[in-house]
Amino acid sequence: xxxxxxxxxxxxxSLLSLRGISKSFGPVEALKSVDLDLRRGELLGLIGxxxxxxxxxxxxxxxxxxxxxxxxxxxxxxxxxxxHPAKAHALGIRCVFQExxxxxxxxxxxxxxxxxxxxxxxxxxxxxxxxIAGVLAEIFPGNRIDVRRPIAxxxxxxxxxxxxxxxxxxxxxxxxxxxxxxxxxxxxxxxxEQLLTYLRRAAAQGRACILITHKLNEVLRHxxxxxxxxxxxxxxxxPASGLSRDRLxxxxxxxxxxxxxxxxxxxxxxRRIQFTSQGETPALxxxxxxxxxxxxxAGHGQKEILRRIYRAARTRKDKGCxxxxxxxxxxxxxxxxxxxxxxxIALNITLASMRKLxxxxxxxxxxxxxxxxxxxxxxxxxxxxxxQPILALSGGNRQxxxxxxxxxxxxxxxxxxxxxxxxxxxxKRELYDQIRAATSVGRxxxxxxxxxxxxxxxxxxxxxxxQKVVDVVERVELTEERLIRASFSG
Amino acid sequence: MVHIGNVLNGLGxxxxxxxxxxxxxxxxxxxxxxxxxASYNGLRLLLNLSPVLVFTAxxxxxxxxxxxxxxxxxxxxxLVDCIVAGLLNDQPALALAMLVACPIAYGLxxxxxxxxxxxxxxxxxxxxxxxxxLALMVLPLPGGTVxxxxxxLVRLHPPFAPMPIVLAVIPMVIAHLILNKMSYGVVxxxxxxxxxxxxxxxxxxxxxxxxxxxxxxxxxxxxxxCLAATTTTGDANVxxxxxxxxxxxxxxxxxxxxxxxxxxxxxxxGALIMQLxxxxxxxxxxxxxxxxxxxxxxxxxxxxxxxxxxxxxxx
Numbered sequence: 046x047x048x049x050x051x052x053x054x055x056x057x058x059s060l061l062s063l064r065g066i067s068k069s070f071g072p073v074e075a076l077k078s079v080d081l082d083l084r085r086g087e088l089l090g091l092i093g094x095x096x097x098x099x100x101x102x103x104x105x106x107x108x109x110x111x112x113x114x115x116x117x118x119x120x121x122x123x124x125x126x127x128x129h130p131a132k133a134h135a136l137g138i139r140c141v142f143q144e145x146x147x148x149x150x151x152x153x154x155x156x157x158x159x160x161x162x163x164x165x166x167x168x169x170x171x172x173x174x175x176x177i178a179g180v181l182a183e184i185f186p187g188n189r190i191d192v193r194r195p196i197a198x199x200x201x202x203x204x205x206x207x208x209x210x211x212x213x214x215x216x217x218x219x220x221x222x223x224x225x226x227x228x229x230x231x232x233x234x235x236x237x238e239q240l241l242t243y244l245r246r247a248a249a250q251g252r253a254c255i256l257i258t259h260k261l262n263e264v265l266r267h268x269x270x271x272x273x274x275x276x277x278x279x280x281x282x283x284p285a286s287g288l289s290r291d292r293l294x295x296x297x298x299x300x301x302x303x304x305x306x307x308x309x310x311x312x313x314x315x316r317r318i319q320f321t322s323q324g325e326t327p328a329l330x331x332x333x334x335x336x337x338x339x340x341x342x343a344g345h346g347q348k349e350i351l352r353r354i355y356r357a358a359r360t361r362k363d364k365g366c367x368x369x370x371x372x373x374x375x376x377x378x379x380x381x382x383x384x385x386x387x388x389x390i391a392l393n394i395t396l397a398s399m400r401k402l403x404x405x406x407x408x409x410x411x412x413x414x415x416x417x418x419x420x421x422x423x424x425x426x427x428x429x430x431x432x433q434p435i436l437a438l439s440g441g442n443r444q445x446x447x448x449x450x451x452x453x454x455x456x457x458x459x460x461x462x463x464x465x466x467x468x469x470x471x472x473k474r475e476l477y478d479q480i481r482a483a484t485s486v487g488r489x490x491x492x493x494x495x496x497x498x499x500x501x502x503x504x505x506x507x508x509x510x511x512q513k514v515v516d517v518v519e520r521v522e523l524t525e526e527r528l529i530r531a532s533f534s535g
Numbered sequence: 536m537v538h539i540g541n542v543l544n545g546l547g548x549x550x551x552x553x554x555x556x557x558x559x560x561x562x563x564x565x566x567x568x569x570x571x572x573a574s575y576n577g578l579r580l581l582l583n584l585s586p587v588l589v590f591t592a593x594x595x596x597x598x599x600x601x602x603x604x605x606x607x608x609x610x611x612x613x614l615v616d617c618i619v620a621g622l623l624n625d626q627p628a629l630a631l632a633m634l635v636a637c638p639i640a641y642g643l644x645x646x647x648x649x650x651x652x653x654x655x656x657x658x659x660x661x662x663x664x665x666x667x668x669l670a671l672m673v674l675p676l677p678g679g680t681v682x683x684x685x686x687x688l689v690r691l692h693p694p695f696a697p698m699p700i701v702l703a704v705i706p707m708v709i710a711h712l713i714l715n716k717m718s719y720g721v722v723x724x725x726x727x728x729x730x731x732x733x734x735x736x737x738x739x740x741x742x743x744x745x746x747x748x749x750x751x752x753x754x755x756x757x758x759x760x761c762l763a764a765t766t767t768t769g770d771a772n773v774x775x776x777x778x779x780x781x782x783x784x785x786x787x788x789x790x791x792x793x794x795x796x797x798x799x800x801x802x803x804x805g806a807l808i809m810q811l812x813x814x815x816x817x818x819x820x821x822x823x824x825x826x827x828x829x830x831x832x833x834x835x836x837x838x839x840x841x842x843x844x845x846x847x848x849x850x
Contacts, residue, residue, distance in 0.1 A: 109735065129737060130734070130735055130736065130737035131737030131738075132737075133737075134737055142735070146729070146731065146732040146735045147729070147732055148724075148725040148728030148729045148732045148733065148795070149728050149729060149794065150724060150725075150727065150728035150795045150796050151721060151724060151725055151728055151795075155721045155724075156732075158718060158721050159721060159722065159725055159732070159733065159736045159738065160736040160737065162718075162738070164718070165718030165719070166718060169718040197794075
């Protein structure tokens with residue numbers, strides 16, 4: 046396997062040097078002799094499929110996992126011996142994890158104190174409060190986060206922002222290296238843009254940042270160098286300038302494919318959802334076979350509309366919203382609203398279809414197993430069988446299981462609440478194909494997404510601002526500029 | 536002039552708000568039925584046995600802060616009671632050594648639960664029989680003598696408030712300071728919220744859990760001392776009813792079984808509510824046969840009210 050490397054010779058200027066890092070978990074080789082350099086003032090993009098080894102590499106750097114072999118040099122000094130999160134913190138290595146690592150019963154201030162023990166002592170609340178509020182204002186100007194409320198009361202986007210702010214906050218040890226794992230997956234486009242701009246500023250100030258992401262646009266636009274991992278190895282290490290998405294796909298091992306919207310639905314049927322219009326606000330409607338997108342900044346009413354439609358489909362008591370057909374809901378916050386972690390993949394998939402499977406109050410075991418296995422294969426969940434525990438799956442595959450759950454119910458309307466959060470590009474493509482296939486047999490989709498790219502796959506987009514629809518855009522007229530302008534209108 | 540609406544609003548956002556209102560209501564009813572109780576001596580007699588329940592409830596609260604539950608606190612309190620009544624007079628050195636060992640044993644129990652990842656409900660249930668057995672070995676039959684120094688302590692007449700109230704307010708304030716005002720309290724509450732998050736932050740979760748268990752042991756120790764001082768005898772079986780009542784007190788006070796969400800102030804209010812609801816029914820001349828059921832119904836009503844909007848969670 047040839048690697049395209051640029052600048053490997055300048056080891057002396059490297060802030061961080063990994064050589065030959067290997068790690069196995071039993072028979073599974075998570076890292077095979079990985080080399081990595083990181084220079085001061087550099088924003089490095091780290092990409093690769095789920096399971097390529099990015100998270101393991103990050104855990105090695107953070108001290109959560111001890112490598113089986115290899116050397117780790119920081120600032121010219123070799124780091125040896127037992128590694129530990131506190132030691133990594135003292136060395137200046139910070140990490141923003143994908144599955145959030147905040148205590149939900151504590152506030153942002155208290156969570157900040159947790160990793161900055163030097164703030165403790167009399168007056169800790171004020172000190173930690175000033176620190177976190179200051180950092181949040183610096184990275185995300187204009188945010189309205191209440192740093193005194195328990196994390197559990199905040200939106201997922203706000204929780205992610207606090208996690209990011211916490212990592213960049215400095216109390217005693219400076220933050221020399223900050224590793225961010227899918228930081229924009231829960232952020233809306235504005236906050237994501239603010240973060241990426243800040244990362245470039247932080248790099249210019251001498252920090253080194255590693256950005257692990259599935260969003261290729263981010264690495265292409267903002268990073269200086271891109272490292273590609275595949276199957277536990279680094280397969281490419283190239284400067285970002287001059288690279289194209291297709292080239293990145295090739296390096297990752299995926300076939301380059303133009304991301305096009307469906308040519309035109311082959312089935313356009315009856316009206317499924319109709320809201321009564323209120324004044325000038327365009328009324329939201331969805332027909333059979335349509336994919337309708339909900340856009341706008343996070344927290345401006347999209348989730349509420351989805352919930353309202355779901356309730357209206359079940360109870361039919363909503364005067365302002367008439368729904369015909371059954372609705373299924375897929376949440377992107379799979380930890381809180383999606384998977385049942387103690388159960389198998391099969392149970393997670395068939396859960397919403399119990400009524401369909403029941404005969405005189407008893408569920409047919411063979412029928413249930415057939416339904417689960419059928420959808421597991423159809424949607425392409427990578428596991429040996431549907432009887433495996435759901436936690437054995439990667440994040441992307443777990444999301445697939447949640448989508449399969451909705452599809453298995455035969456509901457005519459599927460409500461998507463940011464379902465591709467933290468999912469790799471390969472899985473996303475497969476999900477988009479599934480959606481296309483489903484619309485051709487008459488299913489309707491209502492799709493709230495924080496990724497503007499996905500809106501280009503919708504037939505029509507409603508842009509939300511302050512709980513109201515402010516713009517309706519058909520696919521042919523859709524541009525990113527129009528979306529952003531509408532998101533900020535008032 | 537503080538507007539009553541603002542006060543109620545402020546209470547509504549606090550974890551202990553509901554228990555405060557319920558306690559105020561119960562006290563108001565008690566004073567209405569028995570005006571004599573609204574006096575220094577009246578309150579002292581009414582709340583005579585409450586310190587035991589307050590300390591036991593606080594012990595349970597510390598365990599629940601870690602997301603665990605303690606089914607053995609009742610018999611533990613009985614053990615301390617027996618050590619005091621059975622040994623303190625005759626073999627003071629041995630008794631003192633055992634009393635010091637009690638909270639340490641609790642800490643070791645916490646370490647065991649953490650180290651082997653055992654469910655606390657099982658370990659503490661087993662421990663409850665160990666405490667009971669030890670208590671019976673120390674004092675096979677109810678009796679014994681409690682040193683005069685100890686009984687004299689609870690008979691003190693502090694100037695501003697009766698002793699039982701002093702013995703409720705001081706531990707309440709100390710527990711509140713430890714959990715909510717001290718910086719390490721953040722770690723203590725954090726392990727109940729997310730053990731993984733605290734470990735990722737590089738803090739020792741074993742140490743935090745052991746500290747919580749030791750504090751529970753200290754509270755249990757105080758509860759046993761109060762019990763011995765108030766009843767002036769020892770009885771191995773006296774503590775058994777305390778466990779479930781202590782759980783009820785923590786929950787009424789706004790605590791939750793998991794998630795590290797507890798309120799020291801609410802716990803103490805909850806303990807007083809549990810204590811007073813029985814007295815209230817006596818004063819209201821409710822037939823004794825009905826008292827247990829109605830006491831339970833009162834508690835159910837208070838708990839049902841907790842479901843009302845107060846904790847706003849966005850979708």
